[in-house]
Amino acid sequence: MSSVTIHHAPIPRMKAEDRRELVLTAAMEVFGDNGYVGTTTDMIARAAGVSQPYIVRLFGTKEKLFLDVMQRALDRLIEAFDKALPGDPETVGRRLGLAYVELLNDRGLHLSLMHAFVSGNDPVIGKAARDGFIGVYKYLREFGGFSGPETETFLAHGMLINTMVGLRMTEVYGADPVAKELLDCTFGEKLDVAMKLREARA
C-alpha cells in the first residue's frame, strides 16, 4: 500500500499455499525414509529449504503435518486409481496394480502410508490410518468392481510391495539371487517400473 520499495530478494518468498505444497512433498519423502518418530521437523525443513520453526508455524505441530502428508498420499492414491479404472473389467486388477507401482514416482508415498499403518497404537494417527485404509477398501469394493476376497488379495499384494519398498529390497536385487527371485515374484510384469525408479534415485 504505502511503499512499493523493492529489496533485492534476500529470502525467497512465496505464497503460503505454494510453500505448503513444497513442504508436503519434502515431508512425504522424509517421513517415508525415517518414519513418523524418526523424522525431525528440522530434517523436513532442510529438505524443503526453510527454517525449522517455520515448518511448525505452517502446520502447527509435527503430528498435524504427518496427518496432512498421509491424507495427501491417500488422495493421490485414489486419484491414480480413478485414472486407471476405465477399461476392460477383466484386467482392472492389473491396471490398478500397475498404477500403484507407478505411484513410486511420488517419493515416500507408499512408505509414509506404511508407517501410518504400523502406528495403530497412536490414538490420533492410528484412527486416521484405520479410516484411511478402510476408505481404500471401500473404494475398491464400490468402484473397482472387486468382491471382498478379491479386494483382500489385491490389498495383500499391495502390502507385500510396500514391504519390499520398506526393506529397500530392490537395492540388493543384483547382489542376492534369492532377493531377485522374491522381487520377480512380487512385482511380476511391474518389475521394470519399480527398478527404473530405483535407478533414477541414484
Next chain:
Amino acid sequence: MSSVTIHHAPIPRMKAEDRRELVLTAAMEVFGDNGYVGTTTDMIARAAGVSQPYIVRLFGTKEKLFLDVMQRALDRLIEAFDKALPGDPETVGRRLGLAYVELLNDRGLHLSLMHAFVSGNDPVIGKAARDGFIGVYKYLREFGGFSGPETETFLAHGMLINTMVGLRMTEVYGADPVAKELLDCTFGEKLDVAMKLREARA
C-alpha cells in the same frame, strides 16, 4: 568365596540369562507397540521391572537390543512353521497360516518384525531385516514345498495380516461394518484365533 552372608533379598536377583529372556519378552511387546525409534529404553525397563541403565548394561545399546528382539521373533516364526509343516501337502499353506496367526500369542512378534521391515533405510537394522525376510522366503521355498509365486502369495497375505494388526483394526471390528468385512476376508477361518487374543488383552 570368602563370605556366605545372606542378606534379606532387597532386590530380586536372577541369572543374567534369565533376566535377558525376561527383558527380551518385554522389549518385543514394547517395540511392537511403539516402533524402534518410538520406544525408549526406559519404557522397556519399566515393562521388565528393572532400571533403565541396566537395560543398556545388558544389551550394550538400544539398537543391539532391537536386533536381538528381531532375531528372536524370526527364530520363533521358523520354529512355529517347523511344527506346522508335517501333514498333508495339500493343506500345508492353511496350517502355516494358522500357525502364523497363533503366533499373535507372542505379543509384539509380528509388529516388531513389521517395524523392522519398514526400516530398510537404516544401515544396520535394514540389512538385518532384509536378511531376515529373505531367510523366511528361502525357508518356505525349501521346506514348505512352495513355488516362487505360491511363496509370494503366502507372504503377501502375511503382510496384510501384519498391517491389520499394526492398525489395531480388530479393535473396531464391532463398531465398523466395513472393518468387519475387511477382517473377515483377511483372517477367514483364522478370525476367531485373532479375535480371541484381542479379548485376552483387555
Next chain:
DNA sequence: GTCTATATGCGGATAGAC
C-alpha cells in the same frame, strides 16, 4: 512470509556404588 534465538523436556549412555 520467514528468520534467529532460545526455553524446555526427554532419551541414551556412562560412572560408580552396593
Next chain:
DNA sequence: GTCTATCCGCATATAGAC
C-alpha cells in the same frame, strides 16, 4: 547383578524481530 545419579545432545515448540 542391579541400582542411583548424572552428563550431554537433541527435538519440538515459543517469542519475537525483520
